[in-house]
Amino acid sequence: MTYSIASLVAGALTGHRRWKPAWRKPEPKPSYDVVVVGGGGHGLATAYHLAATFGIRNVAVVEKGWIGSGNAGRNTTIIRSNYLLPGNVSFYELSMKLWERQEADLNFNTMVSQRGVLNLYHSDSQRDAYARRGNSMRLNGIDAELLTREEVMARHPYLDYDNARFPIRGGLLQRRGGTARHDGVVWGYARAADRLGVDIIENAEVTGFLREGGRIVGVETSRGAIRAGKVGMAVAGNTSRVASLAGLRLPIESHVLQAFVSEGLKPTVDGVITFGAGHFYVSQSDKGGLVFGGDIDGYNSYAQRGNLPVIRDVCEGGIAVMPMIGRARILRHWGGIMDMSMDGSPIIDRTPIDGLYLNAGWCYGGFKATPASGMTFAHLLARDAPHPTATLLTLDRFRSGAVVDEKGMGAQPNLH
Numbered sequence: 138m139t140y141s142i143a144s145l146v147a148g149a150l151t152g153h154r155r156w157k158p159a160w161r162k163p164e165p166k167p168s169y170d171v172v173v174v175g176g177g178g179h180g181l182a183t184a185y186h187l188a189a190t191f192g193i194r195n196v197a198v199v200e201k202g203w204i205g206s207g208n209a210g211r212n213t214t215i216i217r218s219n220y221l222l223p224g225n226v227s228f229y230e231l232s233m234k235l236w237e238r239q240e241a242d243l244n245f246n247t248m249v250s251q252r253g254v255l256n257l258y259h260s261d262s263q264r265d266a267y268a269r270r271g272n273s274m275r276l277n278g279i280d281a282e283l284l285t286r287e288e289v290m291a292r293h294p295y296l297d298y299d300n301a302r303f304p305i306r307g308g309l310l311q312r313r314g315g316t317a318r319h320d321g322v323v324w325g326y327a328r329a330a331d332r333l334g335v336d337i338i339e340n341a342e343v344t345g346f347l348r349e350g351g352r353i354v355g356v357e358t359s360r361g362a363i364r365a366g367k368v369g370m371a372v373a374g375n376t377s378r379v380a381s382l383a384g385l386r387l388p389i390e391s392h393v394l395q396a397f398v399s400e401g402l403k404p405t406v407d408g409v410i411t412f413g414a415g416h417f418y419v420s421q422s423d424k425g426g427l428v429f430g431g432d433i434d435g436y437n438s439y440a441q442r443g444n445l446p447v448i449r450d451v452c453e454g455g456i457a458v459m460p461m462i463g464r465a466r467i468l469r470h471w472g473g474i475m476d477m478s479m480d481g482s483p484i485i486d487r488t489p490i491d492g493l494y495l496n497a498g499w500c501y502g503g504f505k506a507t508p509a510s511g512m513t514f515a516h517l518l519a520r521d522a523p524h525p526t527a528t529l530l531t532l533d534r535f536r537s538g539a540v541v542d543e544k545g546m547g548a549q550p551n552l553h
């Protein structure tokens with residue numbers, strides 16, 4: 138069924154009894170051309186592009202829980218392409234372009250809202266760094282504007298401009314950045330992939346890999362063995378665990394990232410704002426809640442919950458830049474597991490094992506990458522060659538030293 142005004146009106150006239158489930162619940166087949174492990178945004182987008190862009194429809198997505206139960210359904214929904222370095226700039230801009238046509242492509246309301254992403258700066262040196270980033274963006278055809286303090290004040294009068302330690306001097310604005318509804322993105326890709334014949338198999342945990350000779354030829358799951366011509370891993374925070382089932386040790390650490398949402402408030406925060414002097418960012422959901430977050434927890438963990446020092450750090454950042462947030466009550470707070478790579482940039486590459494392909498290292502920025510990640514990983518799986526925008530996102534860069542170190546933090550995942 139195609140979603141449209143006509144189908145909505147028809148549904149209303151028939152008591153909404155004719156709607157069909159948005160995707161099937163198939164039993165796994167014995168074999169597929171491609172099995173994608175992980176039913177988050179990236180796994181589902183990959184399956185969608187395999188079918189829609191590359192015509193490979195004999196595909197299964199194997200998910201250990203329910204689709205979107207990982208980071209795809211836990212993130213703070215920010216999308217942007219305000220990157221500096223080759224390797225990231227064109228990749229994230231491809232993603233932004235795909236966001237801009239996503240609802241039409243998927244025939245699904247993913248609530249893409251280009252409300253703007255504003256990075257505040259608080260010192261002269263930070264302004265210079267943001268000017269450089271903005272110039273790099275513009276040279277690559279991406280929108281970027283360096284705003285003065287007064288221009289920021291006109292957009293967001295409620296921020297603390299005269300904070301003695303962190304006075305706001307201005308900001309770098311990407312107007313095309315914004316938010317999208319995270320679970321809507323999962324459902325949209327799932328439905329569109331399913332309509333093209335992709336099997337989405339939930340409650341099937343991958344527990345091992347099938348091998349013949351040196352090659353991976355399928356997966357063992359809690360619902361039985363499934364053979365595959367190729368296996369793509371897109372398991373985000375569980376990357377190290379799943380890779381270890383194939384005997385791979387990767388340059389990835391898992392850390393928790395927490396997020397928060399306040400009670401519903403009247404429309405206040407018109408866009409996404411990031412604090413430049415600490416790790417705090419905020420936007421307002423369409424329901425009115427202030428959605429905010431900060432840094433990852435400093436130690437490795439696979440638990441989807443965080444601890445108090447980071448909560449305190451996020452609150453300190455929030456109060457420093459936006460004192461009124463202290464009056465809002467927290468409604469919910471949660472955590473997800475981040476696959477932190479050593480340079481803060483992702484990996485979309487073949488592994489050293491034939492038949493096994495890797496999509497990982499998304500750190501806390503993988504939601505915005507979902508469309509491009511799906512497109513480029515599908516390209517790699519279909520053609521056995523990297524997509525032109527993902528040629529630098531290799532696994533080998535950690536051996537050769539050609540890292541894509543956007544933040545210049547070195548091999549320090551807890552700082553990326």
Ligand SMILES: Cc1cc2nc3c(=O)[nH]c(=O)nc-3n(C[C@H](O)[C@H](O)[C@H](O)COP(=O)(O)OP(=O)(O)OC[C@H]3O[C@@H](n4cnc5c(N)ncnc54)[C@H](O)[C@@H]3O)c2cc1C
Pocket residue numbers: 174175176177178179180199200201202203204205206207208209210211212213214215216341342343344371372373374375379394395396430471472473474499500501502503504505506
């Ligand atoms: C609190 C928080 C805030 C964030 N905010 C943002 C943001 O504002 N903007 C942004 O761009 N990014 C953000 N991110 C990061 C972003 O959510 C992730 O980088 C991205 O979702 C990762 O890709 P994914 O959607 O495929 O991951 P996931 O949804 O985690 O998908 C991986 C899937 O693999 C499944 N899986 C794991 N092991 C197995 C197995 N053995 N067998 C089968 N399936 C398995 C998991 O159950 C999971 O569903 C945030 C993350 C968190 C937690």
